[in-house]
Amino acid sequence: MSIDFHLQDGVALITINRPERANALDAEHYAALSSAWSRVRDDDEVRAAIVTGAGDRVFSAGADLKSWIGRERKLSDHWLTQKDPLLNRGLEIWKPVISAINGACIGGGMTLMLATDLRIAVKGTRFGLSETKRGIIAANGGTQRIMRQLPYAIAMEMLLLADDISADDALRWGLINRVVEREQLIPTAMDFAARLSRNAPLAVRAAKELALRSFDLPLAEGLRMEQYVNLVLQQTDDVREAKEAFAEQRQPNFKER
Numbered sequence: 001m002s003i004d005f006h007l008q009d010g011v012a013l014i015t016i017n018r019p020e021r022a023n024a025l026d027a028e029h030y031a032a033l034s035s036a037w038s039r040v041r042d043d044d045e046v047r048a049a050i051v052t053g054a055g056d057r058v059f060s061a062g063a064d065l066k067s068w069i070g071r072e073r074k075l076s077d078h079w080l081t082q083k084d085p086l087l088n089r090g091l092e093i094w095k096p097v098i099s100a101i102n103g104a105c106i107g108g109g110m111t112l113m114l115a116t117d118l119r120i121a122v123k124g125t126r127f128g129l130s131e132t133k134r135g136i137i138a139a140n141g142g143t144q145r146i147m148r149q150l151p152y153a154i155a156m157e158m159l160l161l162a163d164d165i166s167a168d169d170a171l172r173w174g175l176i177n178r179v180v181e182r183e184q185l186i187p188t189a190m191d192f193a194a195r196l197s198r199n200a201p202l203a204v205r206a207a208k209e210l211a212l213r214s215f216d217l218p219l220a221e222g223l224r225m226e227q228y229v230n231l232v233l234q235q236t237d238d239v240r241e242a243k244e245a246f247a248e249q250r251q252p253n254f255k256e257r
Contacts (some may be wrong), residue, residue, distance in 0.1 A: 088115035
């Protein structure tokens with residue numbers, strides 16, 4: 001079992017390392033992935049995160065259906081909503097997260113991608129929510145986020161017909177940010193993460209939170225929240241550091257305070 005976690009220069013690289021099972025996740029792997037996400041959230045050394053899959057075939061097939069479908073579970077488990085929290089199951093991580101999509105992004109792998117902020121895919125990648133072909137639905141945000149991130153008809157086609165789309169179509173519909181050659185996948189993701197890490201971390205996290213909460217807020221309330229957040233940020237040492245660095249023509253050294 002392996003959910004690899006590597007931290008360097010403020011960037012956490014999480015690798016779902018189970019290529020022999022299409023990087024699918026059983027209960028043990030889900031628990032390990034939950035621990036990795038919790039570390040991204042809680043570790044002050046982490047400023048940005050990248051999630052990818054091992055191998056060159058599949059980013060992640062999501063749940064390992066052989067270990068999940070038909071498995072007996074106590075009904076009370078349904079209400080353990082905070083047990084082993086996942087990014088795509090509602091865990092709040094305001095640090096930016098990048099998907100480096102190394103292969104087919106299907107099922108739970110796609111619902112994971114939908115919960116990330118920036119997405120880079122290798123050429124030839126296929127994207128799909130195939131759950132209805134197997135008698136289930138795209139859970140962990142699949143039916144919720146897809147409707148917010150794609151036009152209605154395209155989202156319904158993916159959900160109900162369960163057909164794949166290509167990387168080029170995903171790029172055209174704005175589902176991903178870049179399509180790159182395989183050898184450029186991790187370098188491109190690392191470049192994104194490094195650029196994010198150089199920005200003021202408090203401002204980056206505030207911007208992400210405000211943007212995501214805007215889905216649930218009337219515009220007037222969202223605008224008012226922006227004013228409050230900017231009022232707080234303007235009192236930080238990081239704002240003063242940014243001003244001094246700009247005047248001195250150097251890279252700012254942000255302290256997250």
